[in-house]
Amino acid sequence: MRGLRVLVASTDPAPSLGDAFERPLARTPRRVPLPQGRLSAVEINAPSALKRWLDERRATLESIAVEGTWLDRDDIARLLSLSLPGIDELAALLEISRLAHSRRFDLIIVDTAPTGHTLRMLGMPQTLVDVAVVFDRMREKHRVMEEALRGAWRPAAEDVLVTELVDTAEELARLLRDRSRATVSWVTLPEPMAIAETSDAVQALESTDIRVASILVNRVTPRPPSECRHCDARRAFESTAISKLRAAANRVVVEAMDVEPRGIRALRLVAVQIAGSVEEPGKARTVRRWRAKPAGAKMQPADILVPSLKLVLAGGKGGVGKTTTAAALALSAAAKWPERRVLLISTDPAHSLADVFGVKLSDQNRVVPGGPSNLRVRELDASVVIGRIRDRYVEAIDQVFDRLGGGGRFDAAQDRSVMRSLIDLAPPGLDELAAVLEITEVISGAAPEWDLMVMDTAPTGHALRLLEMPALMQDWVRALMSILLKYQGVARLGDLGVMLLELSKGLGRLRELLADSRETAFVVVTRPAALPRLESVRLTRHLKRLHIAVAAVIVSAVGRGTCKRCLRVASAQRRELLAIGRAARTLKIPTLATTEARVPPPFGVRGLEDWAGTGWRRSW
Numbered sequence: 001m002r003g004l005r006v007l008v009a010s011t012d013p014a015p016s017l018g019d020a021f022e023r024p025l026a027r028t029p030r031r032v033p034l035p036q037g038r039l040s041a042v043e044i045n046a047p048s049a050l051k052r053w054l055d056e057r058r059a060t061l062e063s064i065a066v067e068g069t070w071l072d073r074d075d076i077a078r079l080l081s082l083s084l085p086g087i088d089e090l091a092a093l094l095e096i097s098r099l100a101h102s103r104r105f106d107l108i109i110v111d112t113a114p115t116g117h118t119l120r121m122l123g124m125p126q127t128l129v130d131v132a133v134v135f136d137r138m139r140e141k142h143r144v145m146e147e148a149l150r151g152a153w154r155p156a157a158e159d160v161l162v163t164e165l166v167d168t169a170e171e172l173a174r175l176l177r178d179r180s181r182a183t184v185s186w187v188t189l190p191e192p193m194a195i196a197e198t199s200d201a202v203q204a205l206e207s208t209d210i211r212v213a214s215i216l217v218n219r220v221t222p223r224p225p226s227e228c229r230h231c232d233a234r235r236a237f238e239s240t241a242i243s244k245l246r247a248a249a250n251r252v253v254v255e256a257m258d259v260e261p262r263g264i265r266a267l268r269l270v271a272v273q274i275a276g277s278v279e280e281p282g283k284a285r286t287v288r289r290w291r292a293k294p295a296g297a298k299m300q301p302a303d304i305l306v307p308s309l310k311l312v313l314a315g316g317k318g319g320v321g322k323t324t325t326a327a328a329l330a331l332s333a334a335a336k337w338p339e340r341r342v343l344l345i346s347t348d349p350a351h352s353l354a355d356v357f358g359v360k361l362s363d364q365n366r367v368v369p370g371g372p373s374n375l376r377v378r379e380l381d382a383s384v385v386i387g388r389i390r391d392r393y394v395e396a397i398d399q400v401f402d403r404l405g406g407g408g409r410f411d412a413a414q415d416r417s418v419m420r421s422l423i424d425l426a427p428p429g430l431d432e433l434a435a436v437l438e439i440t441e442v443i444s445g446a447a448p449e450w451d452l453m454v455m456d457t458a459p460t461g462h463a464l465r466l467l468e469m470p471a472l473m474q475d476w477v478r479a480l481m482s483i484l485l486k487y488q489g490v491a492r493l494g495d496l497g498v499m500l501l502e503l504s505k506g507l508g509r510l511r512e513l514l515a516d517s518r519e520t521a522f523v524v525v526t527r528p529a530a531l532p533r534l535e536s537v538r539l540t541r542h543l544k545r546l547h548i549a550v551a552a553v554i555v556s557a558v559g560r561g562t563c564k565r566c567l568r569v570a571s572a573q574r575r576e577l578l579a580i581g582r583a584a585r586t587l588k589i590p591t592l593a594t595t596e597a598r599v600p601p602p603f604g605v606r607g608l609e610d611w612a613g614t615g616w617r618r619s620w
């Protein structure tokens, strides 16, 4: 509206930007018609952005790899044709940099994926430097040879690419830290879990010298137009939550609208609020607790699970109550089947399980005080898992090189160093890979440690990445095995051959387990609002395409108070519930359930057990 040429770009693999503008968007920028100003929008598709980037550099990359490793052109072509896991964030960042260089826009606003993966994305310039270092090491052999032959070394296209990578990385790193050119606004909800996540994220960013300029607290409950226990309790709760926000950033409060804002007109109202910032909820009346009185038949969360299940995944859009639902499902299942060993595990890099239970958690399985004795809880630490596996592979690869010795086309010392740095490269976006490796070990092994694993997944886009990962990894393992076999018999591969074979078998078992509706169930969690509903319908369709059974759709936090505003919100919720019901029928979802809104929301073993026992209602 101020005359700038603006691009808004979503880097979330499950974007909602088009839903917010109420118009279909694409992977290239499209104009969004406005009464004044020039706005374009794009939903960046990481795989196609990466393909574009690779295609422009494929020949050079191939020749770096052919000259720098013992692989031949066929091997390299085969590896480059595979999808690369865990580099969505890198691809998105490269695409933003490309769009910025096009000079078509004065300002680019990036709508990022939820917390964990945004932190990964902002750390990506370093990964790019690491990639350049590996390529540079591969070029070393060539450089030495050229110097010996010609007496001097002149940079070729391959070296230019290495320099380009370093330059791009440095430029991105500088841009993210230059307060006159880039700024980070963190968006959160006025709830303890979201505020804790925000404080952690702001701190993590500041430790890398990226400053969060403003924190936008969204969907704050406005002062009720008349006496309302819901709104009073909610405002007291929100005000306490906001007061715990430890960050020096400028704070902006945006009030909840009766209906989720969609379309230009509604979004402009939000823009006015952001510009003006409304008052924070005041210190409050004495009402502290409130519960919706929901209709429908009572149910237990574990009712949606059949006894043969081994893996239950809870997933959905960020902020819909995934973690609380996963925790209630695990508690309920552990109580229902005391003889079964249940593991509740979070694979979201921005973990919230500890905040829901109110206890410290780590990568070690632990009993939650007051919880069932057959339940363990764990927050997966991808770097620990990847580190452990990396150590095993480094050892096995060293063995291979020890046997190779020197001579021939092999230069053992140099190849070993390239191989090591390739393994060390493991980009920070490998959370999904780590999760899959871990599940493969703990539930699809010969003697599984757990009878039931309940997984609190990262929000939609990355939950889907996780489920696509086993097939992708199997392609990689097969390609690596066949390349290794080409150079020496499997017997001589020793431990490495055995490990890859085991991994391949484990991934095969995991894929069977995921595709078997008796063993694996996905529970889609959503809110009675338009954007989460639209996203959960897309998620369910995608899961069907992946042949993963959706056991239930759970609609969180249903019910409002008695003031005029609450009545309007409640009727908007009912419309959304009807729409969710219609979609769920069409998609043949076996169970649709709602969970009641509570202030404060369920927390700790007691609170969760109580909510699981009395707050769930079955629609069918």
Ligand SMILES: [Zn+2]
Pocket (backbone or CB within 6 Å): 224, 228, 229, 230, 231, 561, 562, 563, 564, 565, 566
């Ligand atoms: Zn109210």
